[in-house]
Amino acid sequence: ALILGLESSCDDSAVALVTSDRRIVAQRVVGQNSAHAPFGGVVPEIAARAHVDVLPGLVAEVLEEAGITVGEVDAIAATAGPGLIGGVMVGLLTGKGLALASGKPLLAINHLEGHALSPRLVDPALGFPYLLLLASGGHCQLLEVRGVGDYRRLGTTIDDAAGEAFDKAAKLLGLPYPGGPAMEELAAGGDPKAVPLPRPLIGSAEPHFSFAGLKSAVQRAVAAGIHRPEDVAASFQQAVVDCMVDRTRLALRMSDAPALVVAGGVAANGAIRSALASLAEGEGRAFSVPPGWLCTDNAAMIAWAGAERFSSGLVDGLDAPARARWPLDPLAEAVRGAGV
Ligand code: ATP
Ligand code: FE
Numbered sequence: 001a002l003i004l005g006l007e008s009s010c011d012d013s014a015v016a017l018v019t020s021d022r023r024i025v026a027q028r029v030v031g032q033n034s035a036h037a038p039f040g041g042v043v044p045e046i047a048a049r050a051h052v053d054v055l056p057g058l059v060a061e062v063l064e065e066a067g068i069t070v071g072e073v074d075a076i077a078a079t080a081g082p083g084l085i086g087g088v089m090v091g092l093l094t095g096k097g098l099a100l101a102s103g104k105p106l107l108a109i110n111h112l113e114g115h116a117l118s119p120r121l122v123d124p125a126l127g128f129p130y131l132l133l134l135a136s137g138g139h140c141q142l143l144e145v146r147g148v149g150d151y152r153r154l155g156t157t158i159d160d161a162a163g164e165a166f167d168k169a170a171k172l173l174g175l176p177y178p179g180g181p182a183m184e185e186l187a188a189g190g191d192p193k194a195v196p197l198p199r200p201l202i203g204s205a206e207p208h209f210s211f212a213g214l215k216s217a218v219q220r221a222v223a224a225g226i227h228r229p230e231d232v233a234a235s236f237q238q239a240v241v242d243c244m245v246d247r248t249r250l251a252l253r254m255s256d257a258p259a260l261v262v263a264g265g266v267a268a269n270g271a272i273r274s275a276l277a278s279l280a281e282g283e284g285r286a287f288s289v290p291p292g293w294l295c296t297d298n299a300a301m302i303a304w305a306g307a308e309r310f311s312s313g314l315v316d317g318l319d320a321p322a323r324a325r326w327p328l329d330p331l332a333e334a335v336r337g338a339g340v
Contacts, residue, residue, distance in 0.1 A: 001074040001310050004098070005303025006059070008051040008091030009083025009111045010137065011035075011042045014299035015058040017066050017073070020307040022121055026065040027300050028058045029293075033177070041167070041177055048086030055094050070102045075315065077306025080108035081323030082138070088322045096318050107306040108320035111297075112328045115263045116145055117308055118301035119288045126288050131257040133248050133276065136264030137163035137178070140209045142251040143328060145261070148308045153332035154251045155207030162240065162266045165211035169218045169236050173229050183233050184269050190234030195221050197239040199246070207251040214239055241275045248276060252283045259286040268292040 002025070007014040016027035032050045036042050063070060070076075078095025081088050092108065099106040115134055120126050129146045131154075140157040160168070163180055170179020175186065197217045200210035214236070221232050252260060260280040266272060273289050280287035294301060309315075327333035 001307060002072070003107070003303045003306040003310060004059070004062070004070065004073045004076050005109075005299040005301075005306055006055065006076070006078040006091045006095050007111070007114070007297055007299040007302045008055060008087045009079045009081065010087065010297055011047050012297040013051050013054040013058060014297065014302075015055065015062045016299035016303045017062055018121070018300055018303035018307055020311055022124060024300050026062045027298065028062055029298050030054050030058065037176060040171060042084070044084040044086055047084055048090055051087050051090040055091060059094070059098065070098050070104070073102070073104060075105045075107050075306060075310050076102070077107040077109050077302050077309075079111045079114065079302050080320055081110065081326040083111055083324070085322060085324040088324070092320070092322045100318060105310075105315040106318060106320060107309050107314070108316040109302050109305045109309070110326050110328060111302070112139065112326070113149070114301040114305045116143065116151065116328065117148070117305045118263050118290045118294050119261045120308070121300060121304040122290055122294065123288045126259060126261065126286075129255075129257040130259040130261045130288070131248075131252055131255050131285075133244065133260070133262045133267075134264045135162040135244070135262065135266035135272070137161060137167070139264065140211070141328075142207050142248060144255050144257055148312050149314065151328040153329035154254055155209065155247060156332070157209040157211060159210050159212035160215065162209070162211065162244075163264070165215055165240065166266065168215045169233075172215075172219055172222050173232060180266060180269065183237060184271070186230050186233040187237040187271070190228065190230030190232070192234040192238035194231035195227050195235035197221070197235050199239055199242050202243060202246045207247045207254065209243060209247055211240070211243075237269070237271055241271050244272060245275050245279050249279055249283065252279075252285060257285070259288060261288045263290060263295060265296040267295040
């Protein structure tokens with residue numbers, strides 16, 4: 001099947017055409033970094049308006065590059081959440097319009113399912129189940145991916161997301177948004193042992209994460225004014241790596257999944273990728289991580305999640321809602337909401 005995918009849940013407008021036999025026929029990603037840069041973070045209203053401006057043109061470009069009309073795709077996949085609700089509505093309504101006009105079915109995709117299944121787009125050998133570290137701008141979770149639409153959450157962050165921690169630490173060092181790539185670059189020239197920073201929750205009995213205290217420690221280190229910025233960046237990155245390795249090791253020991261997978265924007269980080277690859281090897285598990293462009297937001301992963309759902313007969317109606325919050329494992333989320 002040939003699936004058209006649309007992504008607009010944060011600050012990237014993206015469109016892709018992907019086949020269920022893993023061919024990326026065409027794709028576009030247009031970021032909005034310069035629009036948000038003066039504000040030091042994503043401004044939801046600016047993001048939504050930019051998606052309105054950009055998304056329809058990207059659909060036309062992708063279809064033209066593939067030499068087809070929208071009537072020739074098998075289904076339209078659009079991110080329906082979670083994310084900034086204005087942007088989500090723009091992409092979902094664009095998808096609904098295309099579905100209505102072409103008579104093709106709509107696939108309302110959970111953005112997190114896009115990240116979760118993205119490794120399977122480029123790694124045909126990766127079967128279910130696998131243990132997933134989903135580390136992105138809004139999330140840091142350990143999930144057992146048992147099948148399409150079948151997720152069990154083992155751990156999550158109790159405060160900031162991993163990417164959020166990178167972005168906040170980067171801001172403290174005066175680096176531009178998004179901070180992740182800038183921090184990684186700066187860290188390359190620094191000493192990861194130079195600045196003593198905490199490793200929150202390391203050794204605790206459940207595989208949860210916490211990054212807020214790490215951010216505060218970076219704030220104090222910067223305020224002290226005695227450390228080189230590259231040493232702060234390298235020490236911060238090392239602390240995140242240590243937390244991820246410890247927490248993921250615990251989750252691996254709670255799961256008999258034969259493979260470890262890392263996805264989401266933070267999975268683009270080289271230090272994190274190689275630390276988790278070594279962890280998997282040490283624990284006797286296979287390892288898979290998508291290429292960097294597939295870790296950060298894109299529409300190929302949305303089209304691919306659409307292809308996986310379409311193959312399982314999971315299509316949606318034109319009344320599919322846009323959701324600001326949409327957990328992959330609602331049961332675990334409810335338990336945490338109850339304060340457990
Ligand atoms: P979510 O997927 O949770 O809804 P999002 O879509 O905004 O959030 P992604 O696009 O998946 O998040 O990831 C963006 C995050 O990844 C940002 O916080 C960014 O700083 C971080 N990131 C990107 N590249 C790197 C890198 N090389 N090292 C560390 N972090 C990175
Ligand atoms: Fe994302």
